[in-house]
Amino acid sequence: MPTDVIMPKLGLTMEEGTAVTWRLAPGDRVAEGQILLDIETDKVVVEVEAPAAGVLGPLLVGDGQKAPVGGILARIYGPGEQVAGDSVAAPRITPLAPGMAEQAGVDLDAVSVSSATGRVTAADVQAALGKTAQGEGLGPAPRPPTLVEPRATRSPTAPQNWGDRGARHFSSPRARKRAKELGLDWRTLTGSGPRGRVIERDVLVAAARPPSIPPTVAKPPSIPPTRGEEVRWEAPSPVQRVVAERMAASFGSAPHFYLSAEVRADVLLAVHDRLLPIVERRAGVRLTLTDLLVRIVAAALAEHPRANAFWHDGRVGVHARVNVGIAVTTEAGLVVPVLRDADRKPLAQIAAERSELVEKARTGRLMPDDLAGGTFTLTNLGMYRVDSFQAILNPPQSAILAVGRIVERPAVIDGGLAVRPACVLTLSCDHRVLDGVSGAQFLGRVAELIEEPYGLLV
Amino acid sequence: MRELSYRDALNEALHEEMTRDPRVFVLGEDVGRYGGVLQVTRGLLDKFGEKRVRDTPISEAGIMGLAVGAAMTGMRPVAEIMYIDFSALAMDQIVNQAAKAHYMFGGKTRVPLVMRTQGGGGRGNAAQHSQSLEMWYVHVPGLIVVQPSTPYDAKGLLKSAIRDDNPVIFIEHKLLYNTAGPVPEGEYLIPIGVADVKRLGNHVTIVATSRMVLFALEAAETLAEQGIQAEVIDPRTLKPLDLATIVQSVEKTGRLVVVNEGALTGGFTAEVAARVQRAAFDWLDAPIMQVATEDVPLPYNGRLEFEAIPSVQDIVLAARGALYWNAG
Numbered sequence: 001m002p003t004d005v006i007m008p009k010l011g012l013t014m015e016e017g018t019a020v021t022w023r024l025a026p027g028d029r030v031a032e033g034q035i036l037l038d039i040e041t042d043k044v045v046v047e048v049e050a051p052a053a054g055v056l057g058p059l060l061v062g063d064g065q066k067a068p069v070g071g072i073l074a075r076i077y078g079p080g081e082q083v084a085g086d087s088v089a090a091p092r093i094t095p096l097a098p099g100m101a102e103q104a105g106v107d108l109d110a111v112s113v114s115s116a117t118g119r120v121t122a123a124d125v126q127a128a129l130g131k132t133a134q135g136e137g138l139g140p141a142p143r144p145p146t147l148v149e150p151r152a153t154r155s156p157t158a159p160q161n162w163g164d165r166g167a168r169h170f171s172s173p174r175a176r177k178r179a180k181e182l183g184l185d186w187r188t189l190t191g192s193g194p195r196g197r198v199i200e201r202d203v204l205v206a207a208a209r210p211p212s213i214p215p216t217v218a219k220p221p222s223i224p225p226t227r228g229e230e231v232r233w234e235a236p237s238p239v240q241r242v243v244a245e246r247m248a249a250s251f252g253s254a255p256h257f258y259l260s261a262e263v264r265a266d267v268l269l270a271v272h273d274r275l276l277p278i279v280e281r282r283a284g285v286r287l288t289l290t291d292l293l294v295r296i297v298a299a300a301l302a303e304h305p306r307a308n309a310f311w312h313d314g315r316v317g318v319h320a321r322v323n324v325g326i327a328v329t330t331e332a333g334l335v336v337p338v339l340r341d342a343d344r345k346p347l348a349q350i351a352a353e354r355s356e357l358v359e360k361a362r363t364g365r366l367m368p369d370d371l372a373g374g375t376f377t378l379t380n381l382g383m384y385r386v387d388s389f390q391a392i393l394n395p396p397q398s399a400i401l402a403v404g405r406i407v408e409r410p411a412v413i414d415g416g417l418a419v420r421p422a423c424v425l426t427l428s429c430d431h432r433v434l435d436g437v438s439g440a441q442f443l444g445r446v447a448e449l450i451e452e453p454y455g456l457l458v
Numbered sequence: 459m460r461e462l463s464y465r466d467a468l469n470e471a472l473h474e475e476m477t478r479d480p481r482v483f484v485l486g487e488d489v490g491r492y493g494g495v496l497q498v499t500r501g502l503l504d505k506f507g508e509k510r511v512r513d514t515p516i517s518e519a520g521i522m523g524l525a526v527g528a529a530m531t532g533m534r535p536v537a538e539i540m541y542i543d544f545s546a547l548a549m550d551q552i553v554n555q556a557a558k559a560h561y562m563f564g565g566k567t568r569v570p571l572v573m574r575t576q577g578g579g580g581r582g583n584a585a586q587h588s589q590s591l592e593m594w595y596v597h598v599p600g601l602i603v604v605q606p607s608t609p610y611d612a613k614g615l616l617k618s619a620i621r622d623d624n625p626v627i628f629i630e631h632k633l634l635y636n637t638a639g640p641v642p643e644g645e646y647l648i649p650i651g652v653a654d655v656k657r658l659g660n661h662v663t664i665v666a667t668s669r670m671v672l673f674a675l676e677a678a679e680t681l682a683e684q685g686i687q688a689e690v691i692d693p694r695t696l697k698p699l700d701l702a703t704i705v706q707s708v709e710k711t712g713r714l715v716v717v718n719e720g721a722l723t724g725g726f727t728a729e730v731a732a733r734v735q736r737a738a739f740d741w742l743d744a745p746i747m748q749v750a751t752e753d754v755p756l757p758y759n760g761r762l763e764f765e766a767i768p769s770v771q772d773i774v775l776a777a778r779g780a781l782y783w784n785a786g
Contacts (some may be wrong), residue, residue, distance in 0.1 A: 066503050088580070144611045170746060172712075172742060172743045173739050173740045173742050173743075174712045174742055174743035176740075177740040177741070192782070193744070193782050194782070197474065199743050199782065200712055201743075265464065435740060
C-alpha cells in the first residue's frame with residue numbers, strides 16, 4: 001500500500017496547516033527522511049520528512065493550500081506499487097456525493113473539490129448547488145444529515161476557512177462517549193487522528209489540561225463597514241489570525257487591570273555595560289536589556305507565584321516552573337517564544353537562548369515546543385518611541401509586563417532636581433488571580449531589582 | 459504439566475473417546491494401517507480393530523455420505539478428510555445432508571458426526587492443498603465449526619465435538635501438528651462456543667484463529683517491546699462465535715485487529731468486524747483492522763506464499779495502525 005504523507009499535528013491547538021513549498025515534484029524518487037515540503041502552522045514553518053521511500057505520487061494539497069491535521073498531502077509509492085496517477089489524481093467521490101448530485105441535478109464533473117483528500121464530498125455538491133440554485137425553489141429535498149450539521153455547533157476557535165465549506169469534524173465513537181462522560185464538547189477539541197479525527201486520547205488530554213482559551217467566549221456581533229465605503233480586505237496570516245483570536249478571547253474573558261511605575265534605569269544600564277563583554281566572552285552573544293529584564297522578572301516571579309499563575313474553571317493554577325515568554329515581532333506576526341526555567345539560569349545562558357529563539361522567530365523556524373509552556377510574558381517596546389503601554393494578557397497567563405523606552409527624565413531627589421535615565425513599567429493583571437495589592441507587590445519587586453540589579457546576587 | 463504435541467493431543471482424545479463410547483469410530487483415507495497421513499489416528503487400528511477404524515477408498519463424498527448415514531442411525535463417526543481442499547468433493551453430504559437433516563426431519567433424527575480435516579498454508583503445498591476454507595462451513599446453518607490453536611484446546615475441543623449431537627467441522631492446521639504445549643493428564647473438556655484470552659493487554663485487542671493465534675502472540679511480544687500491550691483472543695469455535703468475550707475486550711481497549719488465514723473478501727475478519735462494530739460501536743476509538751490472506755490462489759513459491767499469507771509483521775502494523783501509530 002502506498003504510504004500517506006499527512007499534515008502532522010505539531011501542537012495541541014493546531015487544527016490545520018498550509019503546504020508552503022513542495023521540494024519535490026510528483027514522480028520524483030524519495031528517500032525515507034528526505035525533506036518533502038515545508039508546512040506553515042499557526043506559528044511556525046516546519047519541514048516535513050518523507051515517512052517512507054519510494055516515488056512521490058500526485059500532490060493532493062498544492063503549494064499554498066491548506067489541509068487539516070491528518071489530511072493526506074500526497075502518497076509515496078513503494079517498489080512495485082503502481083503510481084496510479086489517474087486514479088489518485090482524479091477526484092474520487094465520497095459515498096454521499098453521487099446521490100446528492102443526482103437528487104439536486106448537479107453535474108458531478110462540474111463540482112469543484114474543496115477537501116485536501118481530493119475527493120468530491122457532499123459538501124462540495126452542496127456548495128455547487130448553492131451556486132446553481134440561486135434561490136430557485138428546489139423544494140425541500142431530503143438531505144443527508146451531514147449537510148445540515150450546523151456551523152454554529154463547530155468550535156468557535158476552529159479555523160473558519162476550513163470549516164466554512166461544511167467539512168465534517170470527525171471523531172471516534174469512543175471519543176464521543178468519553179467526552180460525554182467528562183462533560184466535554186468533542187466538537188471543540190482538536191483531533192490527532194486521520195482527517196483530524198478526535199480520538200479518546202484527545203478527549204483525555206483536553207480533560208487533563210486547562211484550556212488555553214476559555215471555550216465559551218460569547219462572539220460579539222461584528223459591525224460591518226457602511227455600505228458603499230471602499231474597503232480593501234486583507235487575509236490575516238496564520239499567526240495574525242491566532243493572535244487575533246487569542247487576544248479577543250483574552251480581552252473578552254479575563255478582567256484586566258493595570259499598574260504602572262516609573263523606575264530609574266541608570267544602574268541597570270551601567271550593569272548592562274559592565275556585563276556586556278563578560279557575557280560576550282562566555283556565551284558569544286550580545287547581552288541585551290531584555291536579557292536582564294527576563295532575569296529580573298524571573299527572580300521576582302519565583303518570589304510571587306500568583307503572578308506566575310492562571311485562572312481555570314473557578315480555580316487558580318499556580319505554575320511550579322518559571323517560563324518567561326518574550327514577545328517578538330516577525331514578518332509573519334507576533335510570536336512569543338518561551339525561555340524555560342528562567343529563574344534558574346545564569347544570565348549568559350539566558351542571553352544565548354534568547355538570541356537563538358529570536359533568531360528562529362525572525363527566520364520563521366520556531367518549533368512548537370519553543371512556543372509552548374509560557375507562564376508569564378514580557379513585552380518590550382523600548383526600541384520604539386513608546387513611553388508606556390498596556391498589554392493584553394497572553395491567555396491563560398495572569399500577568400504580562402510591558403516595558404517602555406528608557407529616556408532621561410527629571411527626578412526629584414532629596415528635594416533637588418536631577419536628570420537620569422528611567423522607564424515606565426506597566427503590569428497587566430487578571431483580577432481573578434491577582435488583586436491590586438498582590439500585583440503591586442510583584443511590580444514593586446521588579447522595580448526594586450531594576451533600580452538595584454545587584455539584588456539578584458543576594 | 460506434561461507437554462504434548464498438537465498431533466499427540468488429538469490422538470489421545472480419539473483414544474479416550476473410543477474407549478469411553480463404543481459408538482465412536484473413525485474412517486477416512488489411510489487412517490487405519492498407516493495411522494493417517496498426519497499420524498493423528500496412529501495406534502487406533504491395533505487397539506480398536508478394523509470395525510471401528512475404517513480405511514476408505516479415495517472418495518470424499520463416500521466418506522461423508524457414510525458418516526452421515528452412520529450418525530443418523532446412532533453411531534458417532536469421526537471422519538477424516540485429508541485436506542480441507544478436498545472437502546469440496548463432499549460438499550453435498552456436508553451442506554445438504556449433515557447440516558439439514560435434524561431440521562428437515564423435525565428433530566426426529568440427529569447427525570452427531572465430526573469431520574476432522576486440516577487446512578492452511580505456509581508449507582509450500584500449492585493452491586489446491588493450502589486453503590483456509592473454514593468460512594464455507596461457518597456460512598452453513600446447522601454446522602458447528604471448531605479451529606483449535608494449541609494442543610490443550612485441540613484435545614479438549616475434539617472430545618467435546620465427538621460428544622456433541624450436531625455435525626461438527628473440526629479444522630486442524632497442517633503447521634500446528636508439530637507444535638507442543640501443556641496438556642494435563644486425565645480427562646477434561648473444553649466447551650464449544652467459548653473463546654480463550656491467550657494474552658492480557660489494555661491497548662489493542664487482537665482476535666486470531668488457528669495458526670494465526672501463534673502469530674498474534676508473537677506480534678504481541680514485538681508490540682510489547684514498543685510499549686503496546688495487546689490482548690490476544692482465540693475464539694476457538696468460529697461458529698457459534700463467542701462474541702461476548704471479544705466485545706468485553708474491545709470495551710477495554712477500544713481497538714480491534716482481526717486476523718484469519720482465509721481470504722480477505724467475505725472472510726472471518728469481516729464477519730467479526732461487522733458484529734463488533736454493532737455491539738461495541740461506542741467503545742471503538744479506531745476503525746477495526748483486518749489482517750487476512752490476499753485474494754489470490756496460494757502460490758507454490760515459498761516467498762510468494764509468505765507474502766500472500768498474514769505475517770507477524772502484518773499483525774504488528776495493523777495493531778499500530780489501530781493505535782494511530784503508523785508514522786514511525
